[in-house]
Amino acid sequence: MTRSDTAQPEGPSGYREAIDLEFAAATKQYAGTDSPAVDALSLKVPAGEICVLVGPSGCGKTTAMRMVNRMIDITSGDILVGGRSVKDRDVDDLRREIGYVIQQIGLFPHRTIGDNIATVPRLLGWDKHRINARVEELLDLIDLPPEMRKRYPAQLSGGQRQRVGVARALAADPPLMLMDEPFGAIDPINRDRLQNEFLRLQAVVKKTIVFVTHDIDEAIKMGDRIAILQVGGKLAQYAPPAELLLNPANAFVDDFVGADRALKRLSLIRVSEIPRSALGNANGGIEIPDDTPLRTALSELLGRGELHGRVVDEHGEAVGSLSVDAIARLAAGERL
Ligand SMILES: Nc1ncnc2c1ncn2[C@@H]1O[C@H](COP(=O)(O)OP(=O)(O)OP(=O)(O)O)[C@@H](O)[C@H]1O
Ligand SMILES: [Mg+2]
Structure with missing residues (x-):
């Protein structure tokens, strides 16, 4: 077997050690378009931190995220996961170490909650006991009662479904998570609660996370660092929230961050x-x-x-x- 990160040592929390991520002038130009969707994006995400990609619709957030797990091919430049180019990796092997929460949750409607969470462990050929234990552990982690594993997605509230989506992405204990507007479709009160729950969860699992949102307040709350993208896929600023609020790099960032940035700070x-x-x-x-x-x-x-x-x-x-x-x-x- 080739060196595989699925064999990484477990971290002190009992979860696998997170790994760092680097965009190195990563560029995507879709066929038939005359300008890049993501333009020479360079930034480093230290292991165990949440990097939020934020910016207006069409600025290339989803494209940037999907180049990481190679759902979209990189046109030029590179992306390194744990120091290794994603281009040199076997795609299946790469995706096994990357949890992915998509914009519309994407639970399988005809599978129970338990089966949904078990999707990746099953693909990995874990034995029944191990899968069972994992599903129980994750239901506990996302604060859902054990008997809910027998229900179907339609029998859950939107917020509960969202939590199952997160549990499913965490199931195989990936060192890296990609989350595309995970709380986008949820009302403000429940979103606030889910954000808090997720931050508590992250304090335990300490994953490296790329989190996409178009909401600057969510970015400030969730991000250890925030990357603000402009339409055309150019990075306007990459900084921790406080620095971004205090020293916006240009008029675009200043405007995007909003007039009440002093209060946000x-x-x-x-x-x-x-x-x-x-x-x-x-x-x-x-x-x-x-x-x-x-x-x-x-x-x-x-x-x-x-x-x-x-x-x-x-x-x-x-x-x-x-x-x-x-x-x-x-x-x-x-x-x-
Ligand atoms: N398959 C494709 N072919 C051509 N252009 C595409 C393709 N997918 C996306 N684009 C274009 O690339 C740009 C970036 O799209 P992307 O989906 O990454 O934006 P986004 O920041 O995620 O937007 P949103 O906030 O609306 O989800 C957009 O102009 C979009 O129209
Ligand atoms: Mg998007």
Whole structure:
């Protein structure tokens, strides 16, 4: 047998170690078109991180993602998974280590939830016991009761189906996951819940993930790094969310990120991240637990008509005071 990543060592969490991903001037020009859909895309995704591809419709997000598992051929440049060119790989072998969640979930309607989740392990020829154990483990992980494995997709809510789609992609424990607008078709309240669930899941499984969305708020919430693409498949900026909000690389990014980027940035910073020396002396005012995001702290203060609050640590000890003014200076990008 040739060297296969299906034999990779298990990580400390009991899940397979994630691997890194690199786009190296990856370009796709579809036959019969006169400009590329993805134009010399270069970026690195470190192992275990979520990279969000975001941008307007038609900017090449799905194309970029599908070149990774070779559902679309690369015209020029390369994509490396764990340092190896995807072009040198046996396609089946490559896809076995890449979980794929497609835009419309794509569960098989005539198969039970259990059989849906077991799809890839069956293809890999796992024995019955191992498949069974895996299905049970994944149902637990996505927080669905074990008896749901006997149901059919039509008997689940949209959000539950979505979670099964994620479980199916995770079934063979792929080190790399591709997720194309996985929460796109879900109402805002359930989307928020699924996003939170997924982030908790990711803290356990620590996969390398390429996540596509056209929603900048979702990108900021989910991404360790965000790649903003412009129509024509050009990378406008690749940066962690806070940096993107603070220093948009050009007018396109600035516009795409939106006018309330100062407030978005505040939701990424917790009170505990402000140096203690920058806090004022604690005296009176409302209590602000130090794990509160600054955006929440600001709305609490303003909502109660207070100009400052008392910051308390996890033991309830007051550690200083935080003013509306200081939050406003942080929102403007000033370091305290
Ligand atoms: N098979 C194809 N042949 C020719 N052009 C294509 C093909 N598939 C996609 N395109 C074009 O390539 C560009 C990028 O398409 P892609 O599906 O990657 O966009 P996207 O960013 O995923 O868009 P959306 O947000 O709408 O899903 C578009 O202009 C699209 O029309
Ligand atoms: Mg798409």
